[in-house]
Amino acid sequence: QVAVEAKGATKIFGTGEEAVHALDNVSVAIRENEFFTLLGPSGCGKTTLLRLIAGFELPSAGDILLAGESVVHLPPYQRPVNTVFQSYALFPHMTVAQNIAFGLEMRGISKAETAARVEEMLALVRLGKLGGRKPSQLSGGQQQRVALARALANHPKLLLLDEPLSALDLKLRKEMQIELKRIQLDTGITFIFVTHDQEEALTMSDRIAVMSHGKILQIGTPTEIYEHPTSRFVADFIGETNLIDVALGARSNGQMGLKLPGGREIAVPLPQGVALGDKGTVAIRPERTSLTRDADRQLAGKIENIVYFGTDTSYFVTLADGKTFHVRVQNREGARMGFDKGEEVGIRFATDAAQ
Numbered sequence: 001q002v003a004v005e006a007k008g009a010t011k012i013f014g015t016g017e018e019a020v021h022a023l024d025n026v027s028v029a030i031r032e033n034e035f036f037t038l039l040g041p042s043g044c045g046k047t048t049l050l051r052l053i054a055g056f057e058l059p060s061a062g063d064i065l066l067a068g069e070s071v072v073h074l075p076p077y078q079r080p081v082n083t084v085f086q087s088y089a090l091f092p093h094m095t096v097a098q099n100i101a102f103g104l105e106m107r108g109i110s111k112a113e114t115a116a117r118v119e120e121m122l123a124l125v126r127l128g129k130l131g132g133r134k135p136s137q138l139s140g141g142q143q144q145r146v147a148l149a150r151a152l153a154n155h156p157k158l159l160l161l162d163e164p165l166s167a168l169d170l171k172l173r174k175e176m177q178i179e180l181k182r183i184q185l186d187t188g189i190t191f192i193f194v195t196h197d198q199e200e201a202l203t204m205s206d207r208i209a210v211m212s213h214g215k216i217l218q219i220g221t222p223t224e225i226y227e228h229p230t231s232r233f234v235a236d237f238i239g240e241t242n243l244i245d246v247a248l249g250a251r252s253n254g255q256m257g258l259k260l261p262g263g264r265e266i267a268v269p270l271p272q273g274v275a276l277g278d279k280g281t282v283a284i285r286p287e288r289t290s291l292t293r294d295a296d297r298q299l300a301g302k303i304e305n306i307v308y309f310g311t312d313t314s315y316f317v318t319l320a321d322g323k324t325f326h327v328r329v330q331n332r333e334g335a336r337m338g339f340d341k342g343e344e345v346g347i348r349f350a351t352d353a354a355q
């Protein structure tokens, strides 16, 4: 069941030379009960897409549908959508309970029903006893919980969250990531979550849309996005990756030859549905590679630098084409191989690690 759909959504700010294409023909369908994340660098159009869904902006072209019905003619307050912003935007002179009750009273909900909803929301966000406090008497994380409670109090069908955790410090942010996920599961409300933090997107989302320059480049589960990036941008933006320029060789039986820097050739599964020339780029994750002194290797180079991380170690190896290749291996006790800086080594990876 589709909760929200953007169809060819386009937003252009300004005109003529000054025109900014904030969103360029974006189409995406977000399912009910989904934790869906818009991920991309600053300025790629994430907030603009949320504002179109909420109704704060009108699309220049295209359509926004909620539960199958176009809503572009509806003002924000008539859409079953609420938004949580990075700045919590709480009313400072009101108590926590009054902040949560505010929207309900505006909608003419009875006093008894409002009081019951406030209790329900305080329990949901685990602020049970703090209803009487003012926002200034709360920590940043607690204020964020109040903002969430206020946005959920009128039981919206859809909650939009625009970088809600980016003002929190790392420890609190991790804690709130788990809390947000729990609240989404408890309420069953569709969440559209915006972040520029790829790790946050990977750990929290059912599906992710990766955006760049007003376009959606790829939509998929965290595993699909991480393990099968379909573009150089996505491979590079999500996690760390080695991008290697290769010459494409013979194709047969669903396999394709790749000529690697240094001259070795490997066979990889032929990608489906893409037009291939005679050159390409493969992406190889550092953690799917290892170092070797054996002849059984795909690449070779010289160790330029070694960085110890406790659980694993990174080796930065300069290849034949002069580029640096990152190999990351887990540190298991007794498995120390003693590779040194300056040593000539081989790099090994399974061919299914090359995307």
Ligand code: ADP
Pocket (backbone or CB within 6 Å): 013, 014, 020, 021, 022, 040, 041, 042, 043, 044, 045, 046, 047, 048, 049
């Ligand atoms: P993000 O949230 O991904 O950082 P935004 O959606 O805020 O990106 O912005 C996308 C692009 O549109 C940016 O280039 C931004 O400067 C521009 N933009 C956003 N809002 C406006 C506006 N009201 N007027 C003009 N340009 C805007």
Ligand code: MG
Pocket (backbone or CB within 6 Å): 046, 047, 048, 162
């Ligand atoms: Mg933004």
